[in-house]
Amino acid sequence: MNSHWEQPLDLMMLKIENLHATVADKPILKGLSLTINAGEIHAIMGPNGAGKSTLAYTLGGRPGYEPTGGGATLLGQDLLAMEPHERAAAGLFLGFQYPVEIPGVSNVQFLREALNSQRRARGEEPLSAAEFLRLAREKAKLLGMDMEMLKRPVNVGFSGGEKKRAEMVHMGILDPTLAILDETDSGLDIDALKTVGGGINAIMRAPDKAVLLITHYQRLLDYVKPDFVHILADGRIVRSGGPELALALEREGYAEVIAA
């Protein structure tokens, strides 16, 4: 399925051109190119070690993930020239495969300061405590998360599934234009997968937003239907297609499909 028809503007959201990146001086991304337009959901699949997480971290600006060639723009802005927090303010959300625990800092406090830091960077008024709580309550409900959990320290004592659900609550509250979700489906049981998939659709399925799903397995794609599927191997995209490509991978394995 291609969703171009429901999209009023053919707006280029993310453009990655011939991106090279190293981790500890080791080349991981070796000339990766990808364009994502507004309204589209793309999935990147690939075997372990292909560079999936490196792509997410390089686009997010994680220290130690060094772009060494090519470029990436978000809505025309040079993504790689920005600090990580500036990328977030520009509309990027990075969902973590392993969300980080922050003892002593509650989700509510953290998200309010993060959102207001983004709003200040964009020249918008910060939200009051009451306005923020209303927003947080609404997004927590959407993801079936108890508000009490949001008052607890960030990810501390959360199960794998709760962490991923909390990531989606963060995404709902921060309301990004582009979400890069790194293995958001790992560690989820079938009910949590459904809820998280439903959350991604509810928050990000919009003509002015886009999603890059990074995943090892097809199963999340049953709930979040991608418009395009790409296979990443050895640091570049080796095949692109529609959702049928993910099904072929599931059936035949990476080695088969990459060789075909």
Next chain:
Amino acid sequence: MNKALALPTRRDEAWRYSDLDAVARVWPVDEPDRLIVPAGERRTMTLLLDDGAEAVAIRDHPVEIGAGGTLSVHLLAIGGALGRVTFDVTLARGAHFELKAALVGNAAQTIELVTTVTHAEPDATSRQTVRAIAAGHATTSYLGQIRVARDAQKTDAAQSFKAMLLDRTATANAKPELEIFADDVKCAHGATVGELDKAALFYMASRGLDPAGARALLLRAFIAGLFDDMTDEGEHARFEAAALAKLEALG
């Protein structure tokens, strides 16, 4: 008055990490009054050391806690070129000493806490929780000595020290010291020195929090809870405000 006392040197254990040039500017310091907590009674003490950047503040606290008595101390030391607080506590039977302290220094500050807790009789307990943050060229030190006398059975003493270094040029010293002459005692001590969690900093940045905001939030969390059990709400608010202002000023 102890006016005849010689200026301390590096050979004195309790002064090993101090700023002796600063000490010389105010030496000798007056001998302080002894605080006596009567048997069975409970006392609290709040101590906010926030002298100006040039000041040299040395505050000594000799304390005796009578049988079954309790002293609970909250200390926030953030001021002075040298800010030095000492406690020399002697516990009688079943007495309890509790200390919760935050030491925060930046620029060239030296902030130090030196405690000697003597369990002189059986069944006494002591709890010391100290958190230190050092930025710039600051030095934060905690020297904690616990002494358990020969008959002081069932002593239960605990010390926890955690320090955070914000710059390569900052220093934290931790020196736990146990001197135990009884055989049925519990003495726990732990000391760690670390840096801000880089994974947490990137995670926070990825959600849009600017670096100063992320750092302030992590530092607040690091010392959070130390002052939560202060009974005087006005004092509590004063401590929180002073701590927050200091954390924001760490450059």
